[in-house]
Amino acid sequence: MSGADVVEAVFETVAGAAPEIRESLVGRRRYEAGENPSGEQQLAADVYADELFEERLLALDGVATYASEEREDVVEGADGDYHVALDPLDGSSNVKSNNAMGTIVGVFDAPLPAGGESLVAAAYVLYGPLTTMVTLREGTVTESVVHEGERHVGTADRSLPDEPTVYGFGGRVPAWTDAFADYASEVEQELKLRYGGAMIGDVNQVLTYGGVFAYPALTTHPNGKLRRQFEGIPIGAIVEAAGGASTDGERSLLATPPEDLHERTPVFVGNRSLIERAEATLSA
Ligand SMILES: O=P(O)(O)OC[C@H]1O[C@](O)(COP(=O)(O)O)[C@@H](O)[C@@H]1O
Numbered sequence: 001m002s003g004a005d006v007v008e009a010v011f012e013t014v015a016g017a018a019p020e021i022r023e024s025l026v027g028r029r030r031y032e033a034g035e036n037p038s039g040e041q042q043l044a045a046d047v048y049a050d051e052l053f054e055e056r057l058l059a060l061d062g063v064a065t066y067a068s069e070e071r072e073d074v075v076e077g078a079d080g081d082y083h084v085a086l087d088p089l090d091g092s093s094n095v096k097s098n099n100a101m102g103t104i105v106g107v108f109d110a111p112l113p114a115g116g117e118s119l120v121a122a123a124y125v126l127y128g129p130l131t132t133m134v135t136l137r138e139g140t141v142t143e144s145v146v147h148e149g150e151r152h153v154g155t156a157d158r159s160l161p162d163e164p165t166v167y168g169f170g171g172r173v174p175a176w177t178d179a180f181a182d183y184a185s186e187v188e189q190e191l192k193l194r195y196g197g198a199m200i201g202d203v204n205q206v207l208t209y210g211g212v213f214a215y216p217a218l219t220t221h222p223n224g225k226l227r228r229q230f231e232g233i234p235i236g237a238i239v240e241a242a243g244g245a246s247t248d249g250e251r252s253l254l255a256t257p258p259e260d261l262h263e264r265t266p267v268f269v270g271n272r273s274l275i276e277r278a279e280a281t282l283s284a
Pocket residue numbers: 040069087089090091092093170171197198199200215225226
């Protein structure tokens with residue numbers, strides 16, 4: 001199977017599972033006893049989505065391994081040249097309040113953990129009022145509506161608007177560093193606050209309206225909250241390919257491979273001018 005065929009099969013599988021993921025939320029809003037490798041409590045919905053994607057993606061020709069935020073180690077499948085990294089349910093704490101959630105996928109041509117130079121394709125599904133899917137392959141970002149598990153292309157070459165409009169910053173304000181607080185107070189003079197607590201919902205607003213999403217380094221958590229392999233790299237790649245930029249505070253999220261599968265990193269994505277200003281303010 002060619003790389004393009006494997007990527008297409010992964011995208012088709014993730015879109016195909018979307019109705020089941022949505023349906024699975026009914027009755028799975030409670031916490032399981034377990035914790036994920038990042039020390040966060042898992043919902044029954046996180047575990048269900050992780051197991052469903054593991055089974056379906058490892059069954060595909062060409063997919064050698066599966067890794068996810070919800071399990072410690074990489075799972076080996078059959079032989080193949082491609083490795084998939086999943087955040088099966090992003091923003092799963094939103095299931096309680098019935099707000100947006102997502103699924104994030106990265107396809108790599110090197111064993112995980114792997115950095116941006118090994119990323120061959122990426123995608124996310126947004127479970128909002130509609131189910132939509134944004135895919136990145138060969139430098140092009142495409143947005144589709146997912147209906148009954150099928151993708152219907154809406155915008156074939158998605159790019160960020162030149163004029164930014166919205167921002168969303170994670171972490172409690174008292175835990176922000178002074179440098180980040182300076183950046184935030186500039187941004188809040190210029191843009192409109194939109195923060196929903198699911199990275200995918202918040203990033204999709206930035207892709208749609210222009211602006212910046214950040215989950216910064218905190219005084220309590222110097223590497224922030226989000227994971228480089230499962231969240232930072234695929235989302236950084238999508239936003240960069242859509243004409244925006246990404247940074248971990250110093251350089252593109254694609255520039256530094258994770259040393260550890262579950263490593264955390266500060267995440268900033270959005271219009272280039274806003275990301276450049278973030279880097280300048282944080283390094284001042
Ligand atoms: O509740 P907080 O601190 O605002 O954190 C929200 C962030 O945490 C996340 O929910 C973490 O992702 P998971 O739900 O996949 O662990 C992001 O989607 C979101 O940006």
